[in-house]
Amino acid sequence: MQPGFAVLLVFVGGAVGAVAREFLMLLVPTPSHGFPLDILVANVVASLLIGFSAGRYNRRAINAGWHLTVTTGAMGGLSTFSSFVFASSVLMKASMTGALVAAAYVVISLVMGYAAVIVGMTIGGRATATRKQDAWKSP
């Protein structure tokens, strides 16, 4: 792949992912105790999809260009680490309850994000649709 083309793919994917996240943040309500539910949803959804893409790629069902667009581009744009730690740091400084909410937020995010990647990889790593499988079997 030409480096210039790869940059274009990441750029396009990143734009799509970042816009998707802004919409998601507007849609998902923030509970009154300040738990950053919107960012949690974005991160977990992105983890699921990045796992799925990795699973497809490992199976050779999608090519490197698609994989780069989805993982480094779109999912990198949809998920965010800076908002994740920043929201936690703000909560921690706010109050004792805030610190507890922040701790729960960090643990839930990490556990759910990790589980989502594994689930996504499992689904993505499954055999492709029957039609394609048959095509492989019959030379």
Add this chain to the structure above:
Amino acid sequence: MLRWWIGRLVGERYKGRFPLGTFLINISGSLVIGYLSVRFHVDWHNRHGHGMVLNAFVLTGVLGGYTTFSSMQLDAAGLAAKQDTRLVLSYLLLSVATGLLAALAGAALARLQG
């Protein structure tokens, strides 16, 4: 974009098992978001819906595009597949702890400047 480039630069120079590229990217992004949020006088709870355009652009757009949570988890799953449970845990915990410190340090730095 910037993330991809740094990831490649680090990837070319460091060949160890620790996902250093994603780590450095996330930590530096956290530092910047902490710093800028104080500079912009952003109250996190006002961030939604009626946030300023500049906020939406820099905090969500640029930094959100630069840092990544999903790649971190994918790195972690990759390490786990290599039976490297200790490295997985230390990577995730170190990322979060250092990221938090970086965000706080960024905010403190901005306040020092007044």
